[in-house]
Amino acid sequence: DAGVIQSPRHEVTEMGQEVTLRCKPISGHDYLFWYRQTMMRGLELLIYFNNNVPIDDSGMPEDRFSAKMPNASFSTLKIQPSEPRDSAVYFCASSLLGAGSYEQYFGPGTRLTVT
Amino acid sequence: AQSVTQLDSQVPVFEEAPVELRCNYSSSVSVYLFWYVQYPNQGLQLLLKYLSGSTLVKGINGFEAEFNKSQTSFHLRKPSVHISDTAEYFCAVSQNSGGSNYKLTFGKGTLLTVNP
Numbered sequence: 001d002a003g004v005i006q007s008p009r010h011e012v013t014e015m016g017q018e019v020t021l022r023c024k025p026i027s028g029h030d031y032l033f034w035y036r037q038t039m040m041r042g043l044e045l046l047i048y049f050n051n052n053v054p055i056d057d058s059g060m061p062e063d064r065f066s067a068k069m070p071n072a073s074f075s076t077l078k079i080q081p082s083e084p085r086d087s088a089v090y091f092c093a094s095s096l097l098g099a100g101s102y103e104q105y106f107g108p109g110t111r112l113t114v115t
Numbered sequence: 116a117q118s119v120t121q122l123d124s125q126v127p128v129f130e131e132a133p134v135e136l137r138c139n140y141s142s143s144v145s146v147y148l149f150w151y152v153q154y155p156n157q158g159l160q161l162l163l164k165y166l167s168g169s170t171l172v173k174g175i176n177g178f179e180a181e182f183n184k185s186q187t188s189f190h191l192r193k194p195s196v197h198i199s200d201t202a203e204y205f206c207a208v209s210q211n212s213g214g215s216n217y218k219l220t221f222g223k224g225t226l227l228t229v230n231p
Binding site: 031044 | 160
């Protein structure tokens with residue numbers, strides 16, 4: 001099992017540009033989560049999906065952020081337009097309801113720098 | 116709403132010494148509790164969890180934690196640490212109710228540094 005895969009691992013972009021972060025969850029998992037980690041705010045849940053349907057997006061900071069999950073094996077987090085304050089490490093995680101353990105498996109993260 | 120407080124942002128210890136990382140939570144309903152570890156430039160990995168049953172839970176790498184409902188705490192302990200335990204440790208909570216079981220709230224993290 002390859003684990004949760006995220007791409008790119010590092011992204012440097014200029015303010016105002018569109019940024020798309022990608023995630024492939026563990027095969028068979030039915031929950032997918034997007035988190036943001038910063039020094040100031042720690043680890044924050046942005047949005048999570050169950051069976052490809054967004055369940056709770058209350059953590060999405062503003063309309064510039066959007067997330068989609070077109071199928072069970074792929075999700076994107078898009079920022080448009082990007083701002084320097086969006087600089088952070090973005091993590092994707094997945095989980096399996098049927099396992100009953102509530103464990104979330106995290107990807108390695110995407111380090112985003114907006115200049 | 117729920118919240119998690121990790122009382123120490125940094126904990127330096129010597130190798131083979133015992134360590135305790137403190138975590139307190141607040142919630143209006145019953146909770147599930149977790150400890151995750153993050154090694155440099157990596158994602159988080161589950162160390163242990165409390166869902167129900169025995170309040171003393173054992174996890175990987177020799178770590179254990181005790182759920183204390185009256186003190187709303189879930190402190191992490193290890194009797195003898197190794198250099199390789201150097202990492203950041205996160206306490207997290209989710210509500211034991213309905214559809215919120217998977218919504219984790221994390222503490223700010225405790226950086227454990229093990230010195231030779």
